[in-house]
Amino acid sequence: MSPANDPAWWTTFFDERYARVGLHGIPDDATGEAVTFITDRFDLRPHDLxxxxxxxxxxxALPLAARGCRVIGVDLAGAYIDRARADADARGLRCTxxxxxxxxFVAPEPCDLALNWFxxxxYDAGDERIPLMLRRAFESLRPGGRLAVETVNVARVLAEPRRWHVETVTDERGRAGTLIVEHTLHFDRGMIGMRWTFIAEDGVRDERYAETRMWLPHELGRLVARAGFSDIELIGRPDGEPITASGRRLVVSGRRPS
Ligand SMILES: C[S@@+](CC[C@H](N)C(=O)[O-])C[C@H]1O[C@@H](n2cnc3c(N)ncnc32)[C@H](O)[C@@H]1O
Structure with missing residues (x-):
C-alpha cells in the first residue's frame, strides 16, 4: 500500500518493526549528539519543561529527562507511548x-521548548493539516518559549539526490536482516517518497511506504512564522551553522513572542 492509495499511511507505518529498526536502530551516539545540540542551542536548564x-x-524525551528536564510527550502510536511511559517509570524520569x-494536542502546561524531531x-500531502501541528506547538509554549522542528534538508536532496541505501539491521524479534531504503521525488505532489524494504535472514520480506513534504528551508521557515513564531532561524545539521545545500538535516527554530 503506498501513500497515494493509503492517505493515512502513518497510522500503520509506525509499528513495532519501525520502532526497533528505525528508532532504536539509531546509534546512541547520534541520539546523544542531538540531545547535546538541543540542550546547548536552546539553553535548556534543569527543571525546564x-x-x-x-x-x-x-x-x-528520556535522555532529556535524564539531564534534569521535565518532558511532556505526545504521539499517535499507542504502543510507542506505552513503551516510553514504562521506560520513564522504570528509570524514575520526570516525563508524562x-x-x-x-x-x-496542546501540552497541559506552558513549556519552555517545543521539539518536533526527525x-x-x-506527512500529509494537503496544505490544511500541517499548520495545525505547528500551531499546537505554539500554543504549548510559554511566551518567549522556543520551537525546534528537525527534518530532511530538501536543498541537499535536490543537489545530491541519493536514491537508495542499504543497512544491516535487527528487527523487533531479534532477527538480523537487510534494510533497503529507496527515495523517489514526487514533484507533482511536492513529496519525497520512501520505500522501506526489510528482508529478514530467513528471506521474509516486509515492504512499506512513507512520504514527507518537500519544503525548501525558507518554505518551512515561512510556515513556522505563519504559526505565530518570530526569530526564525534555519540551521544546518549536524554542523549547527546557517543552512546550506550540504547539511544533511534542517532545524527550523522560532520563538513564541513574549
Ligand atoms: C520518524 S518518527 C520520530 C519519532 C521521534 N520524534 C524521534 O525522533 O525518535 C515519527 C513519529 O511521529 C508520530 N506521528 C505521526 N503522525 C502523528 C500525529 N498526527 N500525531 C502524533 N504523532 C504522530 C509517529 O507515530 C512516530 O512516532
Missing part, C-alpha cells in the same frame, strides 16, 4: 506521555 511533539518511543494526534511533520 520540554514538549516533545511526535515523541515516538521517547528516544529524545499522551497518546493523541499532534494536530489537536521528520515528524509533513
Amino acid at each position: 520540554v514538549f516533545d511533539q511526535c515523541c515516538g518511543v521517547g528516544r529524545l 506521555f499522551h497518546q493523541a494526534d499532534a494536530h489537536d 521528520s515528524s511533520v509533513g
